[in-house]
Amino acid sequence: MKISIITINYNNGTGLEDTIKSVINQTFADFQYIVIDGNSTDNSKEILNKFCDKINYWISEPDCGIYNAMNKGIAAAQGEYLLFLNSGDKLYNSQVLENVVPFLGSADLLSGHTNMNENEKFKVVKSLETITFKHFFRYSIDHPSTFIRRKLFDQIGNYDENLKIIADWKWFIIALAKFGVSYKSINCIVSTFKMDGISSRPENRKALLAERKKVLDEEFPFFVKDYSELIQYEPYAKNFLKLKNSRWVCIGRKIGLMKNITFQ
Numbered sequence: 001m002k003i004s005i006i007t008i009n010y011n012n013g014t015g016l017e018d019t020i021k022s023v024i025n026q027t028f029a030d031f032q033y034i035v036i037d038g039n040s041t042d043n044s045k046e047i048l049n050k051f052c053d054k055i056n057y058w059i060s061e062p063d064c065g066i067y068n069a070m071n072k073g074i075a076a077a078q079g080e081y082l083l084f085l086n087s088g089d090k091l092y093n094s095q096v097l098e099n100v101v102p103f104l105g106s107a108d109l110l111s112g113h114t115n116m117n118e119n120e121k122f123k124v125v126k127s128l129e130t131i132t133f134k135h136f137f138r139y140s141i142d143h144p145s146t147f148i149r150r151k152l153f154d155q156i157g158n159y160d161e162n163l164k165i166i167a168d169w170k171w172f173i174i175a176l177a178k179f180g181v182s183y184k185s186i187n188c189i190v191s192t193f194k195m196d197g198i199s200s201r202p203e204n205r206k207a208l209l210a211e212r213k214k215v216l217d218e219e220f221p222f223f224v225k226d227y228s229e230l231i232q233y234e235p236y237a238k239n240f241l242k243l244k245n246s247r248w249v250c251i252g253r254k255i256g257l258m259k260n261i262t263f264q
Contacts, residue, residue, distance in 0.1 A: 002104055003031040003097060003147070004079030008069040008086055010038035015088030015194070017047045022090035024054040028097035032056045034076050036069040044087075067159040067167040074153050080104065081147040084168075085191060089144045092189040099188045100147060108181040109172075110147040112190035122192070127185040133177055133223065137216075140169040145190035152181060163215075165208045170215045177220070 005023055009016045016035075023033055037044055037060040048058050057076050063069045070084060081104055085091065092115055103110050111127040127145065128135065156175055159167040175181045216223075 002079055002101060003081050003083060004034060004073075004077035004150070005031060005083045005085055006034045006036065006070065006073035006077065008036045008038070008066055008073065008084075009040065009044055010069075010087075011040045011042045011044065012087040013040070013043035013047050016044055017051075018090055019085060019087050020047070020051050020054070023085065024051065025094050026091065026097045027094050028101055031097060032077065032079050034058065034073050036063070036072045037061075038063045038069060064161060065164060067161045067163065070168075071158040071161065074150075074158055077150060080150055081110070082150055082153075083144070083147050083190075085144050088194040090192045092192055096188070096190055100186065100190070103184065103186050104147070107184035108149045108152055109141070109175070109183045110186050111141055111183065112145045112186045112188050114142040114145040115189050115192040116195055117192055118195040124189060129185050131176060131183050133173075133220075136169065136173045136177075140166075141172050142191075142193065143168045144193050149181075152179075155179065163211050166211045166215070169212065170219075173215070174219060 007016070007019050007023070009019075016037075020035070033054070033056050035048060035055055035058040037048060037058065039060055039062045045060050048055065048060065052058070059072070063072065066086075073084070074082065091097070096112075100110065100112065113124055113126045116123045116125055125142070127142065131141065152175060156171065156179055160170055161167070163170060176183060
C-alpha cells in the first residue's frame with residue numbers, strides 16, 4: 001500500500017465529515033484511511049459509524065493531546081507514505097492522490113501547495129523549492145500538504161508528546177537538519193487548511209514561540225545565537241536592497257549624480 005491518510009479529531013463532527021468526504025471521494029483508491037478520535041462528546045462517533053465502511057481503521061478513546069493521537073495513527077499505518085489531514089482540513093479536490101502518486105519514491109518528504117482558508121477567504125501558499133535551516137526560525141513545512149515516508153518515524157522517532165503546539169515543526173527540522181532526509185516540492189495543491197487550529201490562534205502565539213525556542217536551544221545550541229543575530233538585522237538588509245534597487249537611485253546613476261556610490 002502506497003499511502004496512509006491519518007485524521008485526528010476531537011469534538012469537531014462537522015469538520016470531520018467534511019474531511020472524510022474529501023478523502024473517500026478520491027479517484028485513486030488504493031490507500032489506507034485512519035481516524036483517531038479523542039472520545040468526542042459531540043456527534044463525531046455518529047459520523048464515524050456513518051462512514052465506517054469507508055474507513056480502514058478508527059478508534060474513539062481518550063488521548064493525551066493532538067500529537068499523542070497522531071502517534072496512535074502512525075502505529076496503525078501500513079502505507080509507504082503518511083499524510084496527516086486533521087478534521088476540518090480537506091484534500092483540495094478528488095484528483096489529489098492521483099496527482100501525487102507518480103512522485104512517490106522520489107524523496108522522503110513530498111510537499112505540495114496549500115489552500116489556506118481563513119474565515120472563508122482562500123489563498124494558495126506554494127511549497128518551497130528548497131528548504132533552509134533559516135526558514136524554520138519563523139515557519140515550517142505545511143503538515144497537511146506533506147507526504148512523509150513511513151520508515152522515517154522508525155529512524156527519527158515519533159512526534160514529541162511533551163510539546164503541545166509545534167511537535168510537527170520539531171520533527172521536520174530534526175529530520176532535515178540532523179538526518180539529512182530528502183525533500184521535494186510537488187507542483188499541485190494538496191489540501192485546504194482551515195486556519196482555526198491550535199497553532200493558528202493568536203492567543204497561542206506566545207506559547208508557540210516558547211516551545212520553538214526551547215527546541216532550538218536544546219537541539220541546535222551552536223547555531224541559535226548566530227541566526228538570532230542575523231534575523232535582527234534582516235529588516236535593515238531588506239531596506240538596503242530596496243534602496244539599492246529604487247527608482248531614484250537608478251535615475252541618479254544614469255545622470256551621473258551617484259556614479260561614485262556603490263552598494264556592496
